[in-house]
Amino acid sequence: MPIAHELEQTTEQATDQPAEEPAIAVEHVSFRYDQVSLDRPWTVEDVSFCIGFGEILGIVGPNGSGKSSLLKLMAGLLRPASGAVYVEGRAVSILTPIEVARILAVVPQEQPSLFPFSVAETVSMGRFPHRKMGWWNVGMGAETEADLVAIHQALVETDMVALADRLVSDLSGGERQRVLIARALAQEPRILLLDEPTAFLDLSHQIDMCSLVRRLAGERHLTVVLVTHDLNVASLLCDRVVMMREGTVRAIGTPAEIIRHDILHDVYGCDVMIDRHPQTGKPRVTLPIQAPQDEHRIRAGT
Amino acid sequence: MSGMPEGQAASVSSVTVQSQKARTSGFPREVTEFDWIAAGAVVTVRRRRLVLAGMVVAATTVIIVCTAFGSAHLGGGEVLRAWWRLVTIGRLDEAGGPVGVILFQVRLPRVLMGFLVGCTLAAVGATLQALLRNPLADPYVLGISSGAALGITLATLLAGSSLLVQAPVAPVWGFAGGLIALVVIYQMAQSHGRLPVHGLLLAGVVLNAVLTAFMMFITSIMDPVRSAGLIAWLMGSVTVREWGGLLGIAAYVAIGTAWLWSHAPVLNLLTQGEETARSLGIDVEQAKKRLYVVTALLVGAVVSVSGMIGFVGMVVPHMVRMALGADHRLLLPAAALVGGMFLVISDTVARTILAPSEIPVGVVTALVGGPIFLYFLLTQKSRMV
Numbered sequence: 001m002p003i004a005h006e007l008e009q010t011t012e013q014a015t016d017q018p019a020e021e022p023a024i025a026v027e028h029v030s031f032r033y034d035q036v037s038l039d040r041p042w043t044v045e046d047v048s049f050c051i052g053f054g055e056i057l058g059i060v061g062p063n064g065s066g067k068s069s070l071l072k073l074m075a076g077l078l079r080p081a082s083g084a085v086y087v088e089g090r091a092v093s094i095l096t097p098i099e100v101a102r103i104l105a106v107v108p109q110e111q112p113s114l115f116p117f118s119v120a121e122t123v124s125m126g127r128f129p130h131r132k133m134g135w136w137n138v139g140m141g142a143e144t145e146a147d148l149v150a151i152h153q154a155l156v157e158t159d160m161v162a163l164a165d166r167l168v169s170d171l172s173g174g175e176r177q178r179v180l181i182a183r184a185l186a187q188e189p190r191i192l193l194l195d196e197p198t199a200f201l202d203l204s205h206q207i208d209m210c211s212l213v214r215r216l217a218g219e220r221h222l223t224v225v226l227v228t229h230d231l232n233v234a235s236l237l238c239d240r241v242v243m244m245r246e247g248t249v250r251a252i253g254t255p256a257e258i259i260r261h262d263i264l265h266d267v268y269g270c271d272v273m274i275d276r277h278p279q280t281g282k283p284r285v286t287l288p289i290q291a292p293q294d295e296h297r298i299r300a301g302t
Numbered sequence: 303m304s305g306m307p308e309g310q311a312a313s314v315s316s317v318t319v320q321s322q323k324a325r326t327s328g329f330p331r332e333v334t335e336f337d338w339i340a341a342g343a344v345v346t347v348r349r350r351r352l353v354l355a356g357m358v359v360a361a362t363t364v365i366i367v368c369t370a371f372g373s374a375h376l377g378g379g380e381v382l383r384a385w386w387r388l389v390t391i392g393r394l395d396e397a398g399g400p401v402g403v404i405l406f407q408v409r410l411p412r413v414l415m416g417f418l419v420g421c422t423l424a425a426v427g428a429t430l431q432a433l434l435r436n437p438l439a440d441p442y443v444l445g446i447s448s449g450a451a452l453g454i455t456l457a458t459l460l461a462g463s464s465l466l467v468q469a470p471v472a473p474v475w476g477f478a479g480g481l482i483a484l485v486v487i488y489q490m491a492q493s494h495g496r497l498p499v500h501g502l503l504l505a506g507v508v509l510n511a512v513l514t515a516f517m518m519f520i521t522s523i524m525d526p527v528r529s530a531g532l533i534a535w536l537m538g539s540v541t542v543r544e545w546g547g548l549l550g551i552a553a554y555v556a557i558g559t560a561w562l563w564s565h566a567p568v569l570n571l572l573t574q575g576e577e578t579a580r581s582l583g584i585d586v587e588q589a590k591k592r593l594y595v596v597t598a599l600l601v602g603a604v605v606s607v608s609g610m611i612g613f614v615g616m617v618v619p620h621m622v623r624m625a626l627g628a629d630h631r632l633l634l635p636a637a638a639l640v641g642g643m644f645l646v647i648s649d650t651v652a653r654t655i656l657a658p659s660e661i662p663v664g665v666v667t668a669l670v671g672g673p674i675f676l677y678f679l680l681t682q683k684s685r686m687v
Contacts, residue, residue: 077577101583108578114437115573115628120343125571129583142347151344152336164338187582 021089022050023191023223024074029083031066031073043069045247046083056217056224058234058255061244062268067227068195070244074225075106075193087191101129104191105184109199110176113169119179120164123151126186154185157216174205181212185220192216194226198233206230210237231285235259236277243267259283345629353632357639364643365417368650369409373657376401411548416540416649416663417642418548418555419608420618422600424641425559427615428623428634429597432569433590434491436502437623438678440616441601444502445509446483447612450598450605451536452513453479455520458532473554476602483509484598503679538611538664540649551607558600559638565593566630573628611664613671614641620678 031044044066051057059067072078074085076092085092087103105126127147143151155161158178163171168179177197184192197213198206210233217224228234234241235255243251243258245267251258264272264285273286339346370381384401423441430439430446441447457475490505517536521529542548562569568589571579580586604611619637626632648666655661 072577075581077580096583097580097585098583101581106578106581108575108581111575114435115432116623117570117573117628118343120338121345121570121627121629122574124344125567125574125582128567128571131567143344148336148339152338155338161338165341165343 022086023053023055023088024051024225025086026050026070026074027083027086029070029073029080029085031069031078031080042081042247044073044080047247047249048083049242049249049252051223051225053223054217054221055240056213056226056238058238058241059225059227059244060229060231060234060241061250063229065244066247067244071106071193071195071225071227075104076100077106098129101187101189103189104193105187105189107180107184107192107194107197109195110173110180113176116167116169118165118167119160119171119182120151120155122168122179123154123160123182123186126154126183127151129187150186150188154182157185157219158182158212173200174202174208177201177205177209178212181216185216189222191223191225194224196227196229198228198230206233213237231259231264235282235284236280255282259285345627345632350632353626354635354639357636361417361639361643364646365413368413368646369405371650371654372404372409373653374404376404381405411542411545412540412649413646415542415548415551415607416646418552419540419604419611420614420642420645421638422555422559422604422641423611423614423645424618424637425562425634426597426600426604427641428619428630428637429562429569429593430615431619432573432630433593433597434488434502435573435575436491437620438503438616438675440613441480441597442610442612443510443616443675444483444487444506445513446480446487446598446601447605447610448510448513448517449483450476450480450602451610452517453477453602454606455517455532458528459520459524472606473599473603476606477599478602480601480605481594481598483513484594488594500679534662535609537662538609538667539652539660539662540608540645542607547607551603554603555600558596558603561596562593563631563634565589566634568593569630569634570628609662609664611645612668613675614645614667617671617674618644
C-alpha cells in the first residue's frame with residue numbers, strides 16, 4: 001500500500017510560501033534506460049514532488065529503486081520518457097548544458113582518477129560553465145581573477161587548501177569526495193545534487209560530510225538533494241525525505257513522518273528497530289539481530 | 303596551509319569575501335598570492351608560456367642540429383654558416399652553394415616534415431587518451447592509423463595511379479578509413495559502459511590485425527613494382543620531394559592541432575567521465591563527434607604522407623603528462639612540440655645509422671616506443687584497470 005504524505009506536504013508548503021516557486025519541480029517523470037526492454041517496469045515511474053529553496057531533501061530507498069536515476073533526471077543527465085523536471089521554473093530539457101551547470105552542480109560518486117590532475121586543477125574544472133570557449137583558449141585560456149577567488153573559496157570551505165597541490169589519485173576516499181564537492185562549489189551553483197556522499201566513508205568522515213553539507217546549505221543558501229542508502233544519514237541531515245521503491249515514490253515527508261516501522265517494512269520488506277537519536281530526537285534505525293529462520297517465517301505470516 | 307583561519311570560510315559572494323578577509327586576517331591582497339598557486343597546484347599562464355617558449359627554442363635547436371647529420375658529411379661550421387646566410391638573406395635559394403642545396407632542399411624539408419608528423423601524432427595521441435579516458439591510447443595501437451592506411455591503399459588500388467600523383471586526395475581516403483576505425487573502436491569502448499584500459503588495447507590489437515590483413519591482401523594482388531612502393535610507405539617514412547607538398551600538409555596540421563588545443567578545457571573535463579563533463583556544461587555528444595572528426599582528419603593527413611609510425615602518439619603525451627601534469631592547456635602543445643622533436647631525432651637516426659642506406663623511421667619509433675609502452679602497461683597495471 002503506497003502511503004501518501006505528499007498531498008499534505010504540498011498543501012502545507014503552499015500555505016507557507018504562496019508566491020515562491022519551488023527550486024526543483026519534478027512533474028510526472030517516467031524513465032527507462034534504452035537497453036531495458038519495454039515489457040519491464042519503468043526505472044522511474046510517474047514521480048512528482050517539489051523541493052523548496054534552501055531545503056535539504058534526501059532520496060532513500062532500497063538498491064535498484066531508481067534513486068540515482070531520479071537524481072540524474074533532475075540534473076538533466078538523463079531525459080525523461082514523459083513528464084518534465086523544472087529547475088527554478090524552467091524545464092531542464094530546454095536549457096543548454098552550460099545553463100544547467102550554472103544553476104545546478106552534481107557531486108557524483110567518487111571514481112578512480114586515471115590522469116594526474118592536482119586537487120586545484122580538478123576544482124578549477126568547476127569553473128567551466130563560467131569560462132569563455134573556443135579559440136580564446138589557444139595560448140591563453142587562463143583562469144580569471146573571479147575564477148581563482150571562487151576556486152580558493154571552494155578549497156577553503158571544504159578544508160582542502162593544504163592539499164591543493166597534491167594529485168587527486170594520491171588522496172584518500174574521503175578527501176577525494178571533498179574534492180568533488182569543492183569542484184561543485186566552484187561552479188557557484190544554487191542547487192547541489194549529491195549521489196551517495198557517504199557511501200564509502202568511515203564513521204568520522206561520514207560525520208564530517210554531514211556537517212559539511214549542513215554548513216554549506218546554510219552559508220551558501222544552497223538547495224541540496226542527496227541520494228543515500230543510509231537512513232540515519234537521511235534522518236539527521238535532511239529536512240524532508242523521499243522514500244522510493246521500484247521506481248515510484250512511496251512516501252514524502254519529514255524524517256519523523258517517513259522513518260516509521262510500517263513504511264520501512266513496506267519498502268524494504270524487513271523489520272527494523274526505530275528509536276530516537278539521543279541528541280536530536282530524530283528517528284534512528286537499527287538493524288535487529290537476524291531472527292532464526294522459523295521465527296521469521298511466523299512473523300511474516302502474521 | 304593557507305594563512306587564513308578555516309573558520310572564516312563564511313559567506314558566498316567571492317570578491318566581497320576577499321576584501322573583508324583582507325582586512326580581518328592575513329588574506330593575500332592579490333589573488334595571485336594564494337599559497338596554492340605559488341605551490342604550483344595549477345598551471346598558470348606564466349608557467350605555460352615559459353615552458354612552451356623553452357620548448358620552441360629546444361625544437362628549433364633540434365631542427366638545426368639534425369640538418370647537420372646525413373649521408374653527406376658536412377662540417378658543423380659549414381652548417382652554421384649556411385643557416386646564418388639563410389637567416390640574414392632570408393631566402394632559401396639565395397643561401398647558395400652545394401651545402402645550401404643539401405641543407406635546405408634535401409634535409410630541411412624532410413626534417414620539417416618529420417617535425418610536423420611528430421607534432422600531429424603526439425597531439426592526436428593526447429586527444430585520444432582524454433577522449434577514451436585511456437592513458438595508453440594511441441592512433442597506431444588502436445588501429446586508427448591502420449584504418450587510414452587501408453583507406454589510402456584502397457584508393458591506390460582503385461585509382462590505379464601512383465601514391466604521389468594523388469597527394470591532395472590521399473588524406474581524404476585516409477580520413478574516411480581512420481574515422482571508420484575510430485568509430486568501431488569507440489563503440490567497443492562503450493559497449494559495457496566503459497571498457498577497461500587493457501580491454502580497449504586488446505580491441506585495438508584485433509582491429510589492427512584485421513585491417514593489416516586486408517592491406518596485405520591488397521598488396522598481394524597488386525603488381526610487384528607498385529606494391530613495393532606501398533610497403534615502403536607503410537613502414538613509415540617522412541621523405542618529402544618538394545616544399546609545396548610540405549606547406550600543404552603544414553597548413554592542414556597547424557590548423558587541426560590548434561583546434562585541438564582550443565578544446566583543451568573540454569578534454570580536461572572529458573577525462574573525468576562523460577556524465578561529469580555533461581554536468582559541468584559540455585554537450586558531450588557534439589564535442590565528441592567534432593573531436594573524432596578532427597582526430598581522424600589529422601590521422602588521415604599524417605598517414606597519407608608518412609605511413610604507419612607507431613608509439614609516438616602514446617609514449618610522448620604519457621611522458622609529458624608525467625612531467626608537466628594533465629592539464630591539456632599545457633599538455634597538448636607541449637606534447638606536440640616534444641613529439642616533433644622526438645620524430646626529428648628518430649628520423650635522423652634512421653637516416654644515418656646505416657648510412658648511406660636508410661631504415662624506415664617507423665622501425666626506430668617502434669623499437670624505442672614499444673618497450674616503453676610495455677613498461678607502462680606492466681608497471682601501471684594495478685592503477686589503471
